[in-house]
Amino acid sequence: MTAATLAGLTGAALVGLGVYGLLVLAHPLRKLLCFNLLGSGVFLMFGILARKGGAAGFAADPVPQALVITGIVVAFSATALAVALLLRLFETSGTVTLNPDEQRPE
């Protein structure tokens, strides 16, 4: 089994783990961690595309690599924005629950 296939399988498993965590974990920071796991799993899928597309003297197809770099930046910005929101929510309300039932009734 090549490193690329193995990385692809790892990516597939990471997507599964990430989705599982997103579904069952309640804490928003945990969800955010799982979002990052899920995201990196998707990036690894691009990684196997890159490696299997190695041609014309390149060990890996540069296009998916460039997409992953852009993707990592975007995922980081998303994490930063979500963390800021979460910390602000904690600061103003003292809780971090996302459950709408615990909102004050209108």
Next chain:
Amino acid sequence: MTVIEILDIGLAVLVLGVAAWTIAARELFAAAVGYVAYGLLLSLVWVRLFALDVALTEAAIGSGVTGVLLITAAMRLRGTDPPQASEQLRPMVRVAAATLCIAIAGVLAAGVLMMADPGPTLAPDVARHLGETGLGNPVTAVLMAFRAFDTMLEKVVLILAVIGVWSLAADDAWGSVAGPRPLAHHQGPLTFFAQLLPPVGIVVAVHIAWVGANEPGGAFQGGALLAAMAMIVLMARVVQAPAVDRRWLRVVLVAGPAMFLLIGMIGFAVAAGFLAYPDGIAKPLILFIEAFMVLSIAAVLPLLVIGPPNRPQAGPP
């Protein structure tokens, strides 16, 4: 089975194990530290995929900067985990979720195994046009020429994220220094470290940004390392973060995308169109834009990590 296969399998098992740990860990902080370890292992995987540019990015962002962000957040949210009983799920729901996730992972794994080898690729197209950009690193050529529009907009995404983070400030804190209240203690060794490391780090960062034209590296990776140095001096309180309404800060923030847009628009007049580079001077133009991007990234990332201004302007308490 060869040695390298064993190593690859071991690495994959370790990556998945640490990932599972971050999900299963009881404490928030443990999960955050797990994620830092995970990011580092992931950059090893990228090295194995011969994607060094990605490995550098993952090391700097995935493990380094995101790690600081998550660890700091986990520390500030101490006591919010575990959640209330009302948010605990019934076992049935967990089983259903697990089944769904195994199905998703299974479908993707099947896709991976069925994927053609060699697969479809744009590598020959990149190789054919690489000469026109004057660059030696194909990934940089994709980022700065062929898909320059994505890269420019990605910088706009970063700026929007900064505005989004700043918009969470309290009204009376606007105009004050970005980030949370300062720390009480200055630690001796930390201060020393924060004075010693950045000069070295700046050299490394500039080197990585500069060689990015031909070798693995580039503006984003260099900028991210520069940002890391800024974060060290901020965390050690060697310098203070700037106030959010400083004009120079705003100029630095937008410098990268603005220069990208400006040169892109000039392309309308002197080259094949928007974001096209005139023949022969593509490489110097790209390096020129990258210099501004390094600056913007080095400013944006620390601002995203330290968060909105949080000190009322009325003066120190």
Next chain:
Amino acid sequence: MTDFLLAAAGLILLTVAVGLARILRGPENVDRTMAAQLLGTGGIATLLLVAAATGVRGAEDVALGLALLAAFASVAFVNSAAPRQDDDP
């Protein structure tokens, strides 16, 4: 030679993984922070060995980047564990 370097990389990764498993369990956050620190050093060694074995170009730069960031998790932890100004008596 290649196989030797890879075997060394695998051994280091394995020992680091064992250490990691021990200290990620805690019980305290300090222990966990050390886990990140440990993995940083071992990870860099593994990276250098794998790169030398597979002949991938530019791995020294990745290692340099990782080395610059090696203390990050620890510094962030200590930084946010310290009391804030207004928490002081």
Next chain:
Amino acid sequence: MSAADVFTVVAVSAGAFFFLAGSVGLLRFPDSLTRLHALTKADNLGLGLVVLGLLPQASGLLGGLKLLGVWVLVQLSSATAAQVIAQALGRRRPPP
């Protein structure tokens, strides 16, 4: 096998041994502070020997300098980390 290769094998093996020793120490030592010390010493020696062993394989002078730079940076980082972690430990649990 050339002399350089022999050097590499010896140095890298020694490095791997120190990593092993560090992890064993980690499993055996009782409390955080001693673990911290065992760990950082062994690992830095381990990385140092690995770097030393890889020097003959490095691509040119710049490559070798980078390898040494990596080692120096990790030394600095882990010394600092050990110091600040020890301080944090001391602050929370004042010595009896």
Next chain:
Amino acid sequence: MSAVALALATNPGGYLLVLAIVLPVVGMLLSLVAGGRNAERIALALMPAGLGIALVIAFGVWREQAPLVYILGGWAPPLGIALRADGFSAVMLVTAALVVAAAGYFARPLFATPPQRAEARAPLAFWTLLQGLWAALNMVFLGGDLFNLYVALELLTFAAVPLVCLDGRPETLRAALRYLLFALIGSVFYLLGAALLYGSYGTLDIVLLAEGIRAAPVVAPATFAAGGLMTAGLLAKTALFPLHLWLPPAHANAPAPASAVLSALVVKGSFFLVVRLWFDVMPGLASDAAMGLLGALGSGAILFGSVLALRQRRLKLLIAYSTIAQVGYLFLMFPLAAGSEPWNGQAWNGGVMQALSHAFAKASMFLAAGLVAESLGHDRIADLRGIGHAMPMTLFAFGLGGLSLMGLPPSGGFTAKWLLLQATVEGGQWFWAAIVLCGGLLAGGYVYRVVAPALAASPLDVRASPSRGREGIVLALAIAALLLGFAPPGFLGLLQVGRAAIVP
């Protein structure tokens, strides 16, 4: 030249597509640098210019009866990125420019920098984010590359989420965080689908992908997985039932101009990409079962959203739930126009008209609700008796918007629903007709719940009357929704520009 060759070369007028995106981006960057009151000035000054560009693009598409194309940097796909404007893109560009401008001028008193300060938090954030959101929408409507569209979707999310919680209350922060998480997961699934497509066809360009899928002797199984993943991700962002949970708190708690833009335009952005996916990327692959599922989810949204709208106690929540229902109508176009049926232009037109008329009607209603809340200090429906006498123009606009939601003539909503009904008859898919009619009745119910007591002669304590100008903006939007009902056949022809090239 073949249709594919035409789609891979810049054509005259193509540069306008670049301007449509670059203008708001430049505005946003300049606003951040200039700061303070300049942000507002720059944003408001650029809005007419942006509208002008959108109109010229629409005129160009209509005159040529062919999509406008621009190849960025001169690097033709698959290596480079193309921007393309078909008829649907063109009308969405104009709609976005109009609604953003209306929300912007409406927001002036709400987000003015206080006189004693050089710069304040909320105004700077609002004016920069609004321009960022506008740029992101234009990118979504013009993007011809699936990864470029991913960046556009993220840009849209990053601009939209902070707008929800500009007031900084815990409820809005919670709503914004939920919205952000939903949106992020949606984009990751979209990206995963894009990866699978690249792995199968070696391109991310929409036209080349469609060509590759058509030319392949056997469609790769990964293609179906990609379609499913991307659709699921986009549905979460569009808030299609049952993935709608994040929408009501976010849209109902945001400041009124933000609510208007979010409900009218932002959910349409991801809907637009679902359309792109099934009509442009993989038109031949839309199975009846998959399209039927989309239609069924849409029907569920219509019934569920309408019933919940009937039960809300706050006006803005009612309008937000109505958005869930109206989004449902959009998805009826999938079983009617895609799938194994022969190309059904009426269903397509009906879906697009629904997107347009809902945009104007919903923007008008959210802004009207904003005026009501400003004047009364609350938006409890039970305490709105007599508001029709205090603010007749606002209530009239609200009622006109409601007309469009119900699908009564004369209104754009009527045209949309009438076209959809005709399509059900033509295609022999009668059951969708029952849903359309039922949804209309329910919409009548929830609009009546607001309008009937509002018309009662009852004294009402109004804190401050809204300015004529802002009431005028609300009314103008409602009239735009109304005027769509009188759209000439040429306009409906414009909506289909670009279809002929795709559907043989």
